[in-house]
Amino acid sequence: MKNAKGLSLIEILVVLIITGLIAACVSAAVIGGYYMLKQAEHKSRAMSITHVKLQEYLSHSFDNLQPGQESGNESNISNAFVETQDNTYFNWTVFIDQDKTMGANRVPYKNVTVETKYSEVDPQGKAVNTRTIRLSNVVPYPLIHILSRKSQAPFPDGKYEAPRTDLRYYPGMKEEEYNWAGILDGAKVLDFNYAVPKDLIIMYNLAISYDTDHPPDPDETVMTRCRIDNGGTEGIITRTPIRSQVFINNILQVGNVGAGPHTVHIEWCHESDNAGVKVWLRAYDVTVVAVEYKDNP
Amino acid sequence: MRNRGMTLLELLIALALAGVIFLGIFHVSTIAGKQIHVYIERYNAYSQIGYALDDMALRMPSASKIKTPFTQSGALETIHAMRFIGASDPYHVVPYEGDTDYRYRVRNGAGEDGALVLEVMDGSNIEKAEILVEGKFRPRVSFIRHGEQHDAEPDFMTVVIEVFCDKSKAIGLPEKLVKAEGIRFWFVDVVQPQ
Numbered sequence: 001m002k003n004a005k006g007l008s009l010i011e012i013l014v015v016l017i018i019t020g021l022i023a024a025c026v027s028a029a030v031i032g033g034y035y036m037l038k039q040a041e042h043k044s045r046a047m048s049i050t051h052v053k054l055q056e057y058l059s060h061s062f063d064n065l066q067p068g069q070e071s072g073n074e075s076n077i078s079n080a081f082v083e084t085q086d087n088t089y090f091n092w093t094v095f096i097d098q099d100k101t102m103g104a105n106r107v108p109y110k111n112v113t114v115e116t117k118y119s120e121v122d123p124q125g126k127a128v129n130t131r132t133i134r135l136s137n138v139v140p141y142p143l144i145h146i147l148s149r150k151s152q153a154p155f156p157d158g159k160y161e162a163p164r165t166d167l168r169y170y171p172g173m174k175e176e177e178y179n180w181a182g183i184l185d186g187a188k189v190l191d192f193n194y195a196v197p198k199d200l201i202i203m204y205n206l207a208i209s210y211d212t213d214h215p216p217d218p219d220e221t222v223m224t225r226c227r228i229d230n231g232g233t234e235g236i237i238t239r240t241p242i243r244s245q246v247f248i249n250n251i252l253q254v255g256n257v258g259a260g261p262h263t264v265h266i267e268w269c270h271e272s273d274n275a276g277v278k279v280w281l282r283a284y285d286v287t288v289v290a291v292e293y294k295d296n297p
Numbered sequence: 298m299r300n301r302g303m304t305l306l307e308l309l310i311a312l313a314l315a316g317v318i319f320l321g322i323f324h325v326s327t328i329a330g331k332q333i334h335v336y337i338e339r340y341n342a343y344s345q346i347g348y349a350l351d352d353m354a355l356r357m358p359s360a361s362k363i364k365t366p367f368t369q370s371g372a373l374e375t376i377h378a379m380r381f382i383g384a385s386d387p388y389h390v391v392p393y394e395g396d397t398d399y400r401y402r403v404r405n406g407a408g409e410d411g412a413l414v415l416e417v418m419d420g421s422n423i424e425k426a427e428i429l430v431e432g433k434f435r436p437r438v439s440f441i442r443h444g445e446q447h448d449a450e451p452d453f454m455t456v457v458i459e460v461f462c463d464k465s466k467a468i469g470l471p472e473k474l475v476k477a478e479g480i481r482f483w484f485v486d487v488v489q490p491q
Contacts, residue, residue: 006302006303006307007307007311012314016314019318023321023322023325026325026329027325029329030325030328030329030332033332033336034332034468034469034470037336037339037470038470041339041343041474044343044476045475045476048476048477048478049477051478051479052455052477052478052479053479054479055453055478055479055480055481056449056453056455056479058481059449059450059452059453059479059481060450061450064450076443077455077457077477078439078441078455078457078475078477080439080457080459080473080475080477081457081475081477083473083475084459084471084473084474084475086471
């Protein structure tokens with residue numbers, strides 16, 4: 001009687017095939033886990049590179065960021081990135097472009113975008129995907145600008161002489177009646193050009209000297225004022241006695257100065273009946289603090 | 298009558314096949330186990346690097362004084378420790394008024410554990426220290442300034458942290474991990490001319 005117990009060859013082959021399939025699935029999970037780890041590490045590396053470059057460009061001032069693009073690779077960050085390369089190469093590109101906000105004032109800003117690209121490889125080492133990490137941020141137009149000019153060295157006596165008048169200034173006096181002139185022989189003290197309307201705070205300091213052989217009387221004074229472009233007097237006009245106060249300073253506010261180029265003029269005049277008395281400019285410094293003008297108070 | 302059971306030959310073949318199969322399973326599980334250890338170690342390393350860089354990005358920008366400044370503005374310069382005066386509470390910064398003396402460094406002196414630490418200093422004494430990256434990863438920190446030929450601003454530098462995961466070699470991964478962060482200082486320049 002045929003009553004064979006045990007395993008036939010076919011059964012063993014089937015068991016082997018099933019075991020092989022299970023082993024293949026486990027191996028796929030193990031190998032797949034390895035490549036998933038590498039993918040995650042590559043993404044982290046690309047993010048690190050992108051973030052460093054973005055921070056680097058955001059540290060630039062608004063004026064130093066020129067529209068355009070620049071490229072590089074990991075070696076620009078640090079040699080440590082080069083030493084840890086594993087046949088995946090990372091290349092970054094920075095794009096800078098300029099735009100303006102909506103609204104009446106159209107405030108400019110610069111958009112900085114950093115892209116890092118890298119190619120992923122499959123288990124056979126063939127490049128299969130190009131991945132991109134992209135980060136973006138803006139650098140806004142500065143809310144406050146500070147501009148300062150000063151004389152580099154004391155001026156020699158006689159270089160800049162104050163114009164003289166024997167009249168005494170009074171409010172409402174006509175321009176042609178008095179003898180105002182710029183402290184630098186009519187030249188502007190400084191100029192500026194902002195992209196948005198600004199409120200200005202202007203501070204100036206003058207150091208003066210006089211001919212000690214012909215000193216001014218104790219009651220002789222120097223008048224100073226500030227003008228924007230060829231406009232009227234801004235702020236207050238100072239009257240300073242020459243003998244007792246050889247430093248003149250003034251601070252004034254000018255509101256809603258329009259966008260575009262402007263010049264600042266500091267003017268003076270020496271009130272004296274005596275033509276032999278000379279007053280000279282020894283040194284000056286002017287500072288303009290420009291704050292973005294707000295439409296609504 | 299035929300006897301039930303296996304012959305010796307069948308038993309030997311079955312044992313051999315089973316041995317091969319179990320060896321394969323054992324090998325796969327060993328590799329999987331190693332991989333898991335390596336993944337955990339690398340995850341820990343990345344976490345610690347990330348924590349260290351986040352701490353630096355939090356404390357350093359509001360520094361009111363740099364005590365280990367870069368001295369060259371026109372060249373690549375790298376230093377391996379950074380000491381500065383910063384805010385005791387980095388979430389409550391008063392401009393230019395830091396009150397705590399901080400130092401980031403790797404403790405690689407004789408008898409030290411090789412960890413990357415944040416130290417709070419009191420003169421030359423260390424008041425307290427916090428480990429950011431454990432010494433077992435052999436961390437290295439570099440504070441890098443690329444200089445003006447790269448159009449770098451004087452208030453910007455890059456921090457690079459490298460660590461080593463020794464077990465990674467076992468499964469064919471690179472043992473060195475590296476991550477970087479860009480730090481822009483708000484109140485001071487990191488370059489201080491000599």
